Amino acid sequence: MKKKKPDLSTIIFALVILLMIIPQTRTPIQEGISKIRMFLFSPSTLKNEDQTQLQPFTYELTDLQGAPAHVEIGKGKVTFLSYWATWCPPCRAELPSIQQLYADYGDRMDFVLITHEDPKAIQSFLDKKQFDLPVYLPRMNTPEALKERTIPTNYVLDKKGNIVVKEQGATDWNSKKMRTILDTLLAH
Numbered sequence: 001m002k003k004k005k006p007d008l009s010t011i012i013f014a015l016v017i018l019l020m021i022i023p024q025t026r027t028p029i030q031e032g033i034s035k036i037r038m039f040l041f042s043p044s045t046l047k048n049e050d051q052t053q054l055q056p057f058t059y060e061l062t063d064l065q066g067a068p069a070h071v072e073i074g075k076g077k078v079t080f081l082s083y084w085a086t087w088c089p090p091c092r093a094e095l096p097s098i099q100q101l102y103a104d105y106g107d108r109m110d111f112v113l114i115t116h117e118d119p120k121a122i123q124s125f126l127d128k129k130q131f132d133l134p135v136y137l138p139r140m141n142t143p144e145a146l147k148e149r150t151i152p153t154n155y156v157l158d159k160k161g162n163i164v165v166k167e168q169g170a171t172d173w174n175s176k177k178m179r180t181i182l183d184t185l186l187a188h
Helices: 008-021 023-040 089-105 119-129 176-187
Strands: 057-063 068-073 079-083 110-114 135-138 153-157 163-168
Touching: 057 110, 068 079, 068 110, 079 089, 089 110, 089 176, 119 135, 153 176, 163 176
Parallel strands: 079 110, 110 135
Antiparallel strands: 057 068, 057 135, 079 153, 153 163
16 A cells, blocks of 8 residues: 655645744744734724724823823824734734834824833833834723733724724734725824
């Protein structure tokens, strides 16, 4: 009886599994897989019946230098809100697209990236990647409507505090579709 040779997809699959076992290769592989996912998924607006209206509130935060910060949510500005971490491969994969969006829209809307990590570690990560994103640590409990256990979880809220976009996992935030959504929200 003749043995069947493994096909190329089986060999590639076995190689990826083997590389995932090696700690030094795990994060780059996970980031790569997340980047592939990003090209497949672009943010979409939620249906009106699925949108949650937040009561306007002030997000009490601390910037990376330890200074208190206050961001008004639902009080007249469009807000991009992200819960993320430097150790999270999908978070790391989508940050370049968030940086590009921030570079073009940061002067017209609020960007709030929230993490619970050590400020020095965050700043070191941002410097290494050459990101100038507004990253904060929370000084209050996350509002119930924004609580999720998955990171990254990102929201786009309209000027009245409606959650218009909610995405979990790596997403291409710099897509034409997302820019159209933001342009529409900013015009109203």
